[in-house]
Amino acid sequence: MINTLKVQRAIKNITQDELATVIGVSRQTINSIEKNRYVPSTVLALKLSRTLEVSVHELFSLEITD
Amino acid sequence: MTSEKSCAEKEYQTIERWTKFKLPNKVKPFGWIIAISCFVAFLWLAKVANTSFLVLYTLKTLGVIGLAMVAVAREKVEDEMKDVLRGKAMLFAFVCVIFFIIVTPYITTLISAVVNPNDFEGVAIELSHFNMLSCTLLMYILGLETMKRLYR
Numbered sequence: 165m166i167n168t169l170k171v172q173r174a175i176k177n178i179t180q181d182e183l184a185t186v187i188g189v190s191r192q193t194i195n196s197i198e199k200n201r202y203v204p205s206t207v208l209a210l211k212l213s214r215t216l217e218v219s220v221h222e223l224f225s226l227e228i229t230d
Numbered sequence: 231m232t233s234e235k236s237c238a239e240k241e242y243q244t245i246e247r248w249t250k251f252k253l254p255n256k257v258k259p260f261g262w263i264i265a266i267s268c269f270v271a272f273l274w275l276a277k278v279a280n281t282s283f284l285v286l287y288t289l290k291t292l293g294v295i296g297l298a299m300v301a302v303a304r305e306k307v308e309d310e311m312k313d314v315l316r317g318k319a320m321l322f323a324f325v326c327v328i329f330f331i332i333v334t335p336y337i338t339t340l341i342s343a344v345v346n347p348n349d350f351e352g353v354a355i356e357l358s359h360f361n362m363l364s365c366t367l368l369m370y371i372l373g374l375e376t377m378k379r380l381y382r
Binding site: 193207208 | 310
């Protein structure tokens with residue numbers, strides 16, 4: 165699964181720390197998601213899409229290998 | 231139907247309460263201090279001939295309690311990724327302990343055969359529950375800390 169979290173975050177001009185604080189997770193979690201090391205739960209994905217004001221499909225998409 | 235559902239719900243809540251149980255983050259440094267000081271004291275007192283069994287046993291117990299305090303202490307920010315990492319660390323510790331239990335008697339036997347071949351009687355040292363507990367907790371803590379660094 166790939167994501168555009170870093171891009172969307174840059175568009176909104178929010179730091180990893182700020183986004184993490186708003187959602188209630190650690191900065192490491194946001195960083196891991198951006199680096200595709202960690203796949204978030206549905207709840208966290210929905211929280212991210214709500215905070216960044218984009219749809220979940222815009223934020224996360226499946227790769228051909230998935 | 232309703233009672234069945236509420237009974238299942240109660241069971242679920244009980245399991246959740248136990249699996250989510252964590253000590254406050256402040257406990258972690260105290261756990262390390264207790265574990266390390268007990269380990270050092272144990273190594274020191276084990277060399278002394280007249281040290282009572284009870285003292286050594288108490289030190290070992292306190293050491294394991296210290297490690298357990300570190301293992302179940304809350305992180306500064308607890309989130310779903312930490313839960314996933316805890317699960318992975320627990321699996322890693324489980325595999326390590328199985329390996330430790332299987333391999334250790336052979337290694338100790340081999341070492342005693344090499345070191346003291348004349349007096350060798352095929353010693354297979356039995357692992358105590360303290361060894362296994364300490365190994366599990368240490369591997370869990372090491373695994374968790376390593377993964378936290380990898381996922382930073």
